[in-house]
Amino acid sequence: MRLSDLPKGAAAVVDRVDDAQANDPIAQRLRDLGFVAGEPVRLVAQGPLGADPLLIQIGSTRFALRRSEAARVAVRLKEQEAA
Amino acid sequence: MSAGTLRIALVGNPNCGKTALFNQLTGGRQKVANYAGVTIERKEGRFTAPSGRVLQLLDLPGTYSFDVTSPDERITRDVLEGNYPGEAAPDLIVCVADATNLRLHLRFVLEVKRLGRPVVLALNMMDTARRRGITIDVPELQRRLGLPVVETVAVKRGGVRALIAQVDGEMPTAAPAQPDDAASRAGLHAQVRELMAATVVMPRATAQVDDALDRWALHPVFGLAILAVVMFLVFQAVYSVGKPITDAIGDGFDWLGAQAAALLPAGPLQSLVTDGLFGGLGTVLGFLPEILVLFLFILVLEESGYLPRAAFLLDRVMLSVGLTGRSFIPLLSSFACAIPGIMGTRSIQDPRDRLATILVAPLMTCSARLPVYALLIGAFIPARHVLGAFNLQGLVLFALYAAGILGAMAVGWVIKRIRRDRSEHALLMELPSYRLPHPRDVAIGLWERGSIFLKRLTGVILSLTVLMWFISTFPSPPAGASGPAIEYSIAGYLGRGLQYIFGPLGFNWQISLALIPAFAARETAVAALATVYAVGGEGGDLGQALTAHVSLASALSLLVWFAFAPQCMSTLAVIRRETNSWRNVAISFGYMFAVAYVASLLTYQIARWLT
Ligand SMILES: Nc1nc2c(ncn2[C@@H]2O[C@H](COP(=O)(O)OP(=O)(O)OP(=O)(O)O)[C@@H](O)[C@H]2O)c(=O)[nH]1
Numbered sequence: 001m002r003l004s005d006l007p008k009g010a011a012a013v014v015d016r017v018d019d020a021q022a023n024d025p026i027a028q029r030l031r032d033l034g035f036v037a038g039e040p041v042r043l044v045a046q047g048p049l050g051a052d053p054l055l056i057q058i059g060s061t062r063f064a065l066r067r068s069e070a071a072r073v074a075v076r077l078k079e080q081e082a083a
Numbered sequence: 084m085s086a087g088t089l090r091i092a093l094v095g096n097p098n099c100g101k102t103a104l105f106n107q108l109t110g111g112r113q114k115v116a117n118y119a120g121v122t123i124e125r126k127e128g129r130f131t132a133p134s135g136r137v138l139q140l141l142d143l144p145g146t147y148s149f150d151v152t153s154p155d156e157r158i159t160r161d162v163l164e165g166n167y168p169g170e171a172a173p174d175l176i177v178c179v180a181d182a183t184n185l186r187l188h189l190r191f192v193l194e195v196k197r198l199g200r201p202v203v204l205a206l207n208m209m210d211t212a213r214r215r216g217i218t219i220d221v222p223e224l225q226r227r228l229g230l231p232v233v234e235t236v237a238v239k240r241g242g243v244r245a246l247i248a249q250v251d252g253e254m255p256t257a258a259p260a261q262p263d264d265a266a267s268r269a270g271l272h273a274q275v276r277e278l279m280a281a282t283v284v285m286p287r288a289t290a291q292v293d294d295a296l297d298r299w300a301l302h303p304v305f306g307l308a309i310l311a312v313v314m315f316l317v318f319q320a321v322y323s324v325g326k327p328i329t330d331a332i333g334d335g336f337d338w339l340g341a342q343a344a345a346l347l348p349a350g351p352l353q354s355l356v357t358d359g360l361f362g363g364l365g366t367v368l369g370f371l372p373e374i375l376v377l378f379l380f381i382l383v384l385e386e387s388g389y390l391p392r393a394a395f396l397l398d399r400v401m402l403s404v405g406l407t408g409r410s411f412i413p414l415l416s417s418f419a420c421a422i423p424g425i426m427g428t429r430s431i432q433d434p435r436d437r438l439a440t441i442l443v444a445p446l447m448t449c450s451a452r453l454p455v456y457a458l459l460i461g462a463f464i465p466a467r468h469v470l471g472a473f474n475l476q477g478l479v480l481f482a483l484y485a486a487g488i489l490g491a492m493a494v495g496w497v498i499k500r501i502r503r504d505r506s507e508h509a510l511l512m513e514l515p516s517y518r519l520p521h522p523r524d525v526a527i528g529l530w531e532r533g534s535i536f537l538k539r540l541t542g543v544i545l546s547l548t549v550l551m552w553f554i555s556t557f558p559s560p561p562a563g564a565s566g567p568a569i570e571y572s573i574a575g576y577l578g579r580g581l582q583y584i585f586g587p588l589g590f591n592w593q594i595s596l597a598l599i600p601a602f603a604a605r606e607t608a609v610a611a612l613a614t615v616y617a618v619g620g621e622g623g624d625l626g627q628a629l630t631a632h633v634s635l636a637s638a639l640s641l642l643v644w645f646a647f648a649p650q651c652m653s654t655l656a657v658i659r660r661e662t663n664s665w666r667n668v669a670i671s672f673g674y675m676f677a678v679a680y681v682a683s684l685l686t687y688q689i690a691r692w693l694t
């Protein structure tokens with residue numbers, strides 16, 4: 001599943017970030033910002049038009065990502081909501 | 084540079100409080116605001132430590148990683164690696180981290196440590212961290228990182244004592260330098276997780292207030308409604324709070340002018356003082372209240388953390404017109420002045436987005452247009468209330484701001500059509516915690532803005548006004564001349580010459596002439612008009628002189644001209660500096676002139692036909 005496919009409010013765990021092209025600077029920046037395997041993320045809000053951009057919470061940080069950026073991140077849905 | 088001065092650089096993720104620390108240490112007044120990417124240049128300051136040693140301090144743009152993606156981040160990397168032109172690498176690095184968000188910020192600390200230079204870690208925002216019940220085991224963190232760690236509160240007096248003691252004391256030993264490759268970078272996150280698990284306890288990942296506010300502020304419907312109300316209130320307030328004070332100041336200057344006239348012998352000197360100084364400058368000075376009200380709102384918004392939220396809400400719209408949500412903050416600061424706005428685009432990573440933002444920024448209604456708008460609206464638009472609550476004058480002002488914004492959208496859209504490169508643009512923007520602005524900081528900000536305005540007034544605007552007075556007074560009319568004296572002055576001839584260009588827009592010769600000094604500073608148009616009309620024998624209020632000699636159609640056309648015309652040399656100079664290209668300056672000037680001319684022409688002709 002892709003981060004861009006998460007339903008609103010859903011929590012998930014990052015699997016990996018895929019490069020959209022060779023040496024993708026956006027993918028590299030996402031990794032630097034903490035989108036790495038095992039990191040919990042949550043979809044907090046969506047933009048008013050076309051549900052874009054997405055507001056993703058990772059750790060204590062909220063990042064606004066466009067759908068195309070979020071689509072680089074592969075995630076697993078969290079089965080059980082941990083507190 | 085003396086060899087003895089210790090050179091210290093402040094680095095860290097964006098918005099962690101580096102500049103606040105810098106200001107606290109050096110007594111400086113660099114811009115602090117609550118969003119990522121405020122500092123976009125390297126700034127230098129110095130302070131004397133308790134030991135008597137003078138320390139040199141560098142404030143740098145925030146960066147998430149040394150794998151840089153924007154021009155401002157590059158500056159930081161180059162300075163730290165000693166590759167910045169004309170500057171050796173700093174002796175000591177103070178790495179600043181937001182104590183409420185160590186999961187993100189510690190990774191950069193580890194990256195900095197690998198440079199192999201002496202590093203001190205400042206855990207900033209400790210006040211907020213404590214309030215949120217976050218506990219950090221500082222001795223353990225220090226042991227594990229192998230760096231001295233101090234706690235700071237950059238926004239409180241005395242909040243940086245521990246840091247001063249640390250940098251004034253013994254130099255920390257540097258960790259061995261490590262290569263910076265993809266494999267070792269990937270390992271940094273694992274290290275951060277270990278550090279976090281061992282040293283930090285957070286009751287909640289985020290502040291409860293932020294979550295509650297964001298539920299409303301980012302709501303698809305309420306969020307947009309709140310944004311619209313906020314923007315609308317700003318412009319209504321500018322007019323309804325500022326205008327009465329402006330009128331009072333104007334009356335005060337008229338009275339002063341009359342007193343001065345009574346004291347001075349009739350002649351050129353009396354005319355210079357009453358017409359040029361009290362008439363011209365006084366009129367411009369009267370608009371200081373409007374400008375301060377506008378800045379009050381901008382300062383409060385900047386510190387509150389709301390601006391990146393607005394950018395989030397508007398990203399999609401801005402994308403559709405060839406901009407990006409990230410353009411929002413530079414464009415909003417262009418409401419104050421296009422120059423900081425254009426410089427602020429350095430935090431936009433994508434060069435195409437950045438150029439598009441630079442080209443449309445001058446269309447945002449800057450505060451220098453405000454005196455012109457306020458003058459014309461005050462003179463030509465009746466102070467009526469429409470739909471019960473709205474002040475008609477405020478509405479027209481709002482419409483002019485809207486015209487600038489719509490114009491920018493149209494231009495952005497055209498740029499997007501023209502450019503061939505259609506590859507992906509990134510947003511990747513952090514939303515900060517909300518913060519209550521400190522009244523003291525807002526007051527200082529307003530004070531600074533006010534003094535800049537006064538400096539402009541007593542500098543460029545004063546000299547141009549005196550010049551305008553001079554060319555409207557000399558030469559005197561020949562003996563036996565029948566028309567008004569001013570028609571024989573240099574100003575009269577120049578103005579009539581300019582009419583060939585501006586006549587079709589409905590501008591009389593006085594207005595056409597006033598457009599010239601406006602090129603150096605837009606507000607001068609007001610002072611110039613006041614001077615020309617006063618010398619021409621129209622004593623008293625400039626607004627009355629205008630209503631007597633200028634039609635409504637011409638006034639509307641002039642308002643439209645000011646909304647779009649390329650009228651500010653300093654802006655063009657900054658475009659040249661920021662884009663390093665005369666071509667962009669020419670494009671910017673050319674398109675704005677064309678748009679302004681056509682729009683004013685249409686306005687004038689249509690309005691004349693209607694009235
Ligand atoms: N409560 C609290 N707020 C702080 C502290 N230090 C800074 N701030 C606030 O944090 C925000 C960011 O401060 P800046 O100094 O502009 O941050 P910066 O690191 O220079 O940011 P960039 O220049 O964008 O990289 C502002 O709203 C400050 O008022 C602190 O110790 N406590």
Ligand SMILES: [Mg+2]
Pocket residue numbers: 101102103114121122143144145
């Ligand atoms: Mg800063």
